[in-house]
Amino acid sequence: MKIADLDYYATFGNTFLHKVPVKLKLFDIAIILISALFIKNIYTLGVIYAFLLLILMFSGIPRLKTFKISLYPLIFASLFLFSVNNLTLPTALNLIFKVLCISTSFAILILTTSYIQIFKAMSGFLPDIMVNILFNTYRSLFIINNTLDNLLTTVRLRGGVSIFRPVYSLKTIGNLVGFFVIKSIETSEKMYEGLKLRGYSDKVFCSRD
Amino acid sequence: MSHIHIPDGILPLWLWVLGYILIGIFFIIEAFYIKKSQKQAKFSLISIMAALMLLTMSIPIPFPVPYHINLSVLTGIILGPTLAFFAIFTSNLLLVFIAHGGITVIGLNTLVIGIEASLGYYAFKFLYKKTDKIFFSAFTATFFALIISTFLTIGIVYAGTHNFSTFSNSHCSSKGVHQEKLSVHNEKHLDNEQIEQQKHNKTEEKFNIKRFLSLMFIFGLIGWILESSLTGFIVSYIKRVKPDILHKFEKEKDIEKIKNENS
Amino acid sequence: MEKIIEISCFEHVYPDKTKIELCGIEFIVCKGEKVALLGPSGGGKTTLIKHVLGLLTPSHGEIRVFGVDPYKEYNKIKKRIGVVLQNVDEQLIGPTVLEDVMFSPLNYGHSQEESKEMALKILEQFGISDLKDKIIHYLSGGEKRKVALAGALVLHPELLVLDEPFSGLDIRSEKEFINLINQICEEMRISVVISTHNVELVSEFADTMYLISSKNRLSTKGSPREVLYMDEELKNYSLEEPTIVKLFHSLKNEGFSFETNPINVEEAVEALKK
């Protein structure tokens, strides 16, 4: 799922989870995180995961999509599990539950809370420059996302890249990404001009409440 | 896959906290440096590179293995060896928020990929100065940086998991013993004999670093080649279309040339 | 006459629930016809065009291009369609003009030499051979558009789709560009669909006009002369009449009467002489 779609759900969704204060949600995540990391009993972990799935079921956010997102880290986890000699089921389940608990809770968070709110909550303990970078990245993401969409559409309309000529295709993709990088860098230059003209004083970027 | 995201829950507490601490210290020093050297102008570039790294992952590459581009070496080349860390940290952080996992290892991941970016930067600078071949330099630099960073990842995983059994619940009863072992291992975890000995102990669950290594290399190799050639094509394209982005490398080269002419 | 595009009535719902319903009359493009799609910003012109190109699929309704559903079978018809979308800037990929124009032929399996020959020929036809080694990035807006158009026409498609080809150009370049399109389409006998919100220029290139209202309805159809003088209609579509039309409306309101409905300066002069 694309970041733009996630942001859309977070912004315009209207479930009860959207209304929970961000700080509370982050606190909950922290608790889940700590328990997932330190609990060794797979049954307890399983219960936590089941609880998260239950929330997901009744939250009103797109269930299947969220579930799919949360499965992503399993790819990496499986790589580690394959490398364990004499792997036993409990060990595997233990790791899988840990990973899933964490990713599911984050998936629920991101579908119900906009980045803006999360960054604001985080601005308490991150240095100014980092907060500025975060907000600016968020804004940049959406600007250059349009560019990327247009580029990909163009390639599609003009014949697309084919798997049968790998080197040529790779070069085309290289050109495409190169173009994208250049465009993006120009975007950043324009953004900085905008910042400067509007009086950016390298302190405040965004109101904090 | 040129990059392995280490999932949460594999590495022990001390290791990932250490990662956070290291990256924290680095950022504090860096923030002072930015303030002093008036490099605030770069911060929109940092954000853009972070956004780029996130977005390029979604570009479909028509190859049998679903592969996503990472662009960390390119980030290094464009942002320079230190500022690249900020962009990498940001993109890692945002990745966690789209549930790609790995909140505990953000510090370590940033460290590894950041080192990859700066190594790539220096390697590219060196090679480009010597050979003046843009594609070759970018390709080789990326390939080299990727190999090193893979070894770093493996090293970290090894440091964290060579006593993997302590992590499993099924050995709760022998926890004390294992804890003891842990301390022993930490002291001499490169002791080959010890590992051999462990290997013979067939009933015990054991993180097999060799198998992990080969897995990483099988998946890695395809990824490295793809990523390196892509970086090569991208940098060549930039060189042709907007060479001023690579200005810093050119200057060095010119100086070199002048020196050569003089001598 | 052979119908190239046929859309009866379709509805599209964007992921954010924005619903675009383009119903009312059928949207039909015949062989050799030049069709203009006129509507205000946000009216749904791009949405319609994306459906024609198979980039989107409607939630209701059916779309036929060259007799097939473009969303499902775009591969079958993609060689027959040339496209220039709204942001030219992001549609030029090759580092140089020549390489960019060669992009499609290469992708469709022509050899390097063939592609080069085709590209050079079309650049010649466009009168921009001298640009061939220039780097895309440093072209002016008007030049970029010409190159994009050359890239779209290099394979001699049967249908040309242009989404707001004039935005950002100054009037002189707009006129130049229109002449180029008219001339090339004449030569190659291509059907054209152009979306625009520029009422002043429509009459210079379109045989048929469709209006899209700001409420995403498609209904009026006719020749520019007919449509531009329906001032009630235009109001409903939150479009302004072109200056000449407005002038003649005002004059009629003042009690003058004219036999013709002029839509450009020459006709206006003729009408006023009487």
Place this chain on the structure above:
Amino acid sequence: MEKIIEISCFEHVYPDKTKIELCGIEFIVCKGEKVALLGPSGGGKTTLIKHVLGLLTPSHGEIRVFGVDPYKEYNKIKKRIGVVLQNVDEQLIGPTVLEDVMFSPLNYGHSQEESKEMALKILEQFGISDLKDKIIHYLSGGEKRKVALAGALVLHPELLVLDEPFSGLDIRSEKEFINLINQICEEMRISVVISTHNVELVSEFADTMYLISSKNRLSTKGSPREVLYMDEELKNYSLEEPTIVKLFHSLKNEGFSFETNPINVEEAVEALKK
């Protein structure tokens, strides 16, 4: 009258050796004046504006804005200038509309409450209070422009600089936007510099017009009525006359004579009645 901008003759060389030389006559903006900078695409309008804003510095020539060199001392004058550049998207910084408009006040040291109050007031004045909690990237093109303008005017600057504020808008929105600018500038007594390549609209907002030719020369200056009727000049500048002007030229060539030089529909009706 107090001169706010003074540029005599300057030359700028871009890194890729493109040389822009804007010489000929002085470019002067006085207090309370509304100046339009008309020129074809690639003429150097943006270049001139970037010099005024101190984003570029000339290799030859001198630029004075509020009596200082903007490149070196922009900090001294930045509070007195409001800007909206060509690409609005990249100038909207804050995540939400309200926060974006609050950006400048916050950065100039106003407190959180003050800033908020100022932002709310200007949004009210613009009639877009209902947008205040919207996230920037979900706004339409026209709305984005309004927000950018609100952000530029929130601190009540003395000079407003707009670079092609109308590109990409349809005619209706253009007119709306012009009315908004005219009204606000009247209220706040601001001097305005607007660059555009739209000859049709110039007469609706400008007191004074400068022409930039496609060969990067700045020379003609005058009120829209004067300049738009210099058809030789316009030709040289590769610009077209507005439709009404063209019509009256043609009529004059046909032997009619008029006392006035109309530049809009109402005036044209008056003139034709006689």
